[in-house]
Amino acid sequence: MLSLIWCMVLFFMMVGWHIWGDQNLSTETYRTTPDKFMAKAQAVVDKYTVRTETDQNVPVVAPPPGSDVYMLGRLWSFWPILELEKGQSYRLHLTAMDYNHGFSLQPANINVQMVPGFEHVLTVTPNQSGTYSVVCNEYCGINHHTMVGRIYVK
Numbered sequence: 001m002l003s004l005i006w007c008m009v010l011f012f013m014m015v016g017w018h019i020w021g022d023q024n025l026s027t028e029t030y031r032t033t034p035d036k037f038m039a040k041a042q043a044v045v046d047k048y049t050v051r052t053e054t055d056q057n058v059p060v061v062a063p064p065p066g067s068d069v070y071m072l073g074r075l076w077s078f079w080p081i082l083e084l085e086k087g088q089s090y091r092l093h094l095t096a097m098d099y100n101h102g103f104s105l106q107p108a109n110i111n112v113q114m115v116p117g118f119e120h121v122l123t124v125t126p127n128q129s130g131t132y133s134v135v136c137n138e139y140c141g142i143n144h145h146t147m148v149g150r151i152y153v154k
Contacts, residue, residue, distance in 0.1 A: 027112065032119040037095045041070035045080050053081060053150075060152070068093060071134070071149065073101035073114050075141060078134050078149025086153050089125040102137035105151065113138060126153040 044067075049059040059080040063069050065088030072079055074097035084090055094103055096114035103112040112120055134149035 026122065028121040030119045030121070031117060032095060033117070034095075034097045037070070037072065037093075037119055038097070040068075040093070041072055041080075044068070044070050049080075050083065063090070065089065067091070070094075071103075072097050073103065073136060073147070073149075074098050076136075076143040076147040078103075078136075078147065081150045081152070083152040083154060084124075084126050086126050086129050089123055092122050092124050094120045094122075099140050100138045101140055101147070102135070104135045104137040106133045106135055108132060111137065126151075129153050 136147035
């Protein structure tokens with residue numbers, strides 16, 4: 001009986017940690033396909049690209065505050081690079097196009113597992129300017145160590 005009570009206490013504490021704790025992200029998850037997600041991401045890239053970077057000409061997307069922004073992971077890259085405004089909120093949509101990938105935002109220590117066929121949506125409000133690295137923390141093959149993206153906060 002005592003173990004049942006303790007389990008119930010811990011269960012309700014999990015709810016409290018989620019509501020008042022800073023370590024848990026509230027996310028929405030929807031079914032999608034690579035084609036549907038890519039079409040939405042490409043529309044945002046076409047509309048809000050401000051420049052390209054790297055030798056692969058990765059688009060840098062600077063959407064207006066309050067926008068839906070998209071980032072996808074695929075062997076072995078994140079696409080596109082995002083440029084967000086400090087103190088403004090955005091709805092960040094994430095998916096993996098091929099295999100499971102991790103979305104680890106450093107140094108903010110935000111982690112989301114990106115799963116093919118699912119669109120993960122979280123609301124982000126950057127509170128510090130700088131360059132953030134997006135690192136895949138889910139082993140995805142031989143070039144996993146090269147899978148790094150960027151988010152700029154102005």
